[in-house]
Amino acid sequence: MHLGFLSGFKAKHLLSSVLPGQYPRLFCTMRILLVEDHDRLAQTIVEGLDEFGFRVDALPTAEDGISATRSTEYDALVLDLGLPDRDGLDVISELRQRNIELPILILTARDGVDDRVAGLDRGADDYLMKPFAMKELAARLRALLRRPGRVLGATLESGNLRFNTVLRQVVVDGRVVPISRREIGALELLMRRAGQVVSRRALEDTLYGLSGDVNPNAVEVLISRLRKRLDEIGADCSIRTLRGIGYLLKE
Numbered sequence: 001m002h003l004g005f006l007s008g009f010k011a012k013h014l015l016s017s018v019l020p021g022q023y024p025r026l027f028c029t030m031r032i033l034l035v036e037d038h039d040r041l042a043q044t045i046v047e048g049l050d051e052f053g054f055r056v057d058a059l060p061t062a063e064d065g066i067s068a069t070r071s072t073e074y075d076a077l078v079l080d081l082g083l084p085d086r087d088g089l090d091v092i093s094e095l096r097q098r099n100i101e102l103p104i105l106i107l108t109a110r111d112g113v114d115d116r117v118a119g120l121d122r123g124a125d126d127y128l129m130k131p132f133a134m135k136e137l138a139a140r141l142r143a144l145l146r147r148p149g150r151v152l153g154a155t156l157e158s159g160n161l162r163f164n165t166v167l168r169q170v171v172v173d174g175r176v177v178p179i180s181r182r183e184i185g186a187l188e189l190l191m192r193r194a195g196q197v198v199s200r201r202a203l204e205d206t207l208y209g210l211s212g213d214v215n216p217n218a219v220e221v222l223i224s225r226l227r228k229r230l231d232e233i234g235a236d237c238s239i240r241t242l243r244g245i246g247y248l249l250k251e
């Protein structure tokens, strides 16, 4: 458990997005950090992005948001600029000074042209004006995550294995194969970072969320099931264990 930074946070936002049994219909490993102090808007975004297959942790202050980036590997940050403790622009500056390349999408008021310019100048990647349609936010996040250097497309490939991130289907040699949601979650993360080491912690975070009480062996058990599954379905890639470090998908 690493919930220390959540003190004072209206935990329902976070918990509603991660409690077991409340997973979205599509099990997804794209993790988004939302820093937004407006309760109802935050809840709407958490639920809205859930429908599009994103897992969202919502936090209400700049400090909470910055702390969260230290403890969790997120795929993108959605950042409100008007926060109660610090200016959202400071969050962007701080992350960029720490060389954190997390894609950042800022949320601004319709008349906030100066905010948008300042945000982009400080290193934000995109912006959206409030109010916005949830499908536009989802599309912009997908676009951000597709940029060079980021591994996100409709289809991930590794050897003869294809994973369609929209349909959530695993295909081997053109044939859709059965695989459980949790296995898909782990496989997606490994495929997105194919050839790189994925830490056990990152897998735990992604699969079980910040508040999950994870059995210490859960990831090992899951990876061993996934290995067996890859073997059964005739995939020609394999998962290597780097003891004490993490896991690596290799063709």
Ligand code: CA
Pocket: 036, 037, 038, 080, 081, 082, 083
């Ligand atoms: Ca605000």
